[in-house]
Amino acid sequence: MDETSLQLWYWGSSLALAFLLFFPVEKMLWVMRVRSAERRLKRVTTPEERDEERRKARSIAGIIVISFSFLFNFTFY
Numbered sequence: 399m400d401e402t403s404l405q406l407w408y409w410g411s412s413l414a415l416a417f418l419l420f421f422p423v424e425k426m427l428w429v430m431r432v433r434s435a436e437r438r439l440k441r442v443t444t445p446e447e448r449d450e451e452r453r454k455a456r457s458i459a460g461i462i463v464i465s466f467s468f469l470f471n472f473t474f475y
Contacts, residue, residue: 408471408472411471412467412468412470412471413467415463415467415470415471416463416464416467416468419463419466419467420459420460420463423459423462423463424452424455424456424459427455427458427459428451428452428455431451431454431455432448432451435447435451
């Protein structure tokens with residue numbers, strides 16, 4: 399394989415891995431954040447609080463999966 403197709407494969411496979419991992423990681427972070435908030439507040443969270451926690455979990459999950467997918471693929475190329 400030439401250098402251009404190898405770089406294209408690296409970027410494509412890294413982004414595909416990040417996309418596939420985003421939803422499970424986001425869900426896991428969201429559940430952990432909601433449970434932590436409920437334990438801290440000692441009550442059930444409201445839908446607005448859950449939406450806020452989901453927004454925070456999405457941004458954190460995006461950073462995590464992009465970083466780790468590029469680092470994981472870097473070890474193979």
